Amino acid sequence: MAKKNFLAGFVSIDDAQAAEQALNEAGFTITQVDQISPYPGEGPQQVMNPLTGNIPSLGYLTLDAEFNSKSAAILAATDVSASGMSDGDGMMPEVNQGVLLTAVVPADQAEQAEQIIKQYGGNI
Structure with missing residues (x-):
């Protein structure tokens, strides 16, 4: 049987999990x-004080x-997300998607x- 693959981006993990369900x-x-x-x-696993310089x-x-x-x-530090000078306001949701739903379904x-x-808001 032929299969079709979907890779769908979501803004929220809750929406992606609801779609998966x-x-x-x-x-x-x-x-x-x-x-x-x-x-x-995965980045920092503990709370740290950047004033100490231990980053x-x-x-x-x-x-x-x-x-x-x-x-x-x-x-990576040149990314506007790293500087704190941009909160992403006004960005298209399609650009700011950090959750991926993968599904393999029958083609029919x-x-x-x-x-x-x-x-559920997925962007295919």
């Missing part, structure tokens, strides 16, 4: 929700990222799955 209830069992980021690592980089502190080279950390039921994903 609706897909599962409709009989689509191959689904997965993940948080994604353009930056590596690896601005990107580590503000972007929740762990860099394996000083050059990558410096480059792809339209139904697509409607469910879009109903």
Whole structure:
């Protein structure tokens, strides 16, 4: 049987999980929700005081990222998200999507799955 893959971006993990639940209830069992980021690592795992100077980089502190080279950390710090001078207000929601819903569905039921994903705010 032919299959169709969907990769749908969501702004909120709650919306993605609700869409996944609706897909599962409709009989689509191959689904997965993940948080994604353009930056590596998980960032700080404990509260820290930046005034002490004990931070690896601005990107580590503000972007929740762990860099394996000083050059990558410096480059990431140039992102407007790292400076605190931009709150993302006015950004298109499609750009600010950090949650990915993946679904593999039978090709003959792809339209139904697509409607469910879009109903919950997914961007395919």
